[in-house]
Amino acid sequence: DTAVSQTPKYLVTQMGNDKSIKCEQNLGHDTMYWYKQDSKKFLKIMFSYNNKELIINETVPNRFSPKSPDKAHLNLHINSLELGDSAVYFCASSQGPNSGNTIYFGEGSWLTVV
């Protein structure tokens, strides 16, 4: 069973469109995250939720809106897509926001905006 699963794995879309990436974890974790990996492989956190509540919101355009319907799911919706949004988006989860907890990552969603 995949611990952290996200869909779709690949997404090619036009500028201006709205798209969503879904994420589910079956680890029973309380905390979920979205990370962005740019074309140079650099990874940076975007959002973090703990028990469905937003706890980290890094400097991310308002066009990005996370939603956590329950502890096991954290979806990412992106409005008015721009070329610069092309990246790999990783969902992740951890037992809680506690020191030393391992953060487990999904397989990534490769987004290409044309």
Place this chain on the structure above:
Amino acid sequence: GNSVTQMEGPVTLSEEAFLTINCTYTATGYPSLFWYVQYPGEGLQLLLKATKADDKGSNKGFEATYRKETTSFHLEKGSVQVSDSAVYFCALANSGGSNYKLTFGKGTLLTVNP
């Protein structure tokens, strides 16, 4: 703020060579330290971690020791294989709480030739 610096790649080695990838960090408090690996076209996998000073993390022949005095967490393997070819990321997680997240280095691409 927290930061991680790891050696620039790419690193190219022959099979059975010794590997070292340097990683140093800047952090407040008592961070936990991690190495993640990303194989081509795949997501991030935890390779090893250490949660306090002098701890040694190890997995699949890889080792790293948490050195507080030198703020380092260098990754080593005695004999690399072709299958170790991947991008390696050093990361730290802060002391926990509502701001718990991973701060990554820029990644080091390792290519192992037969």
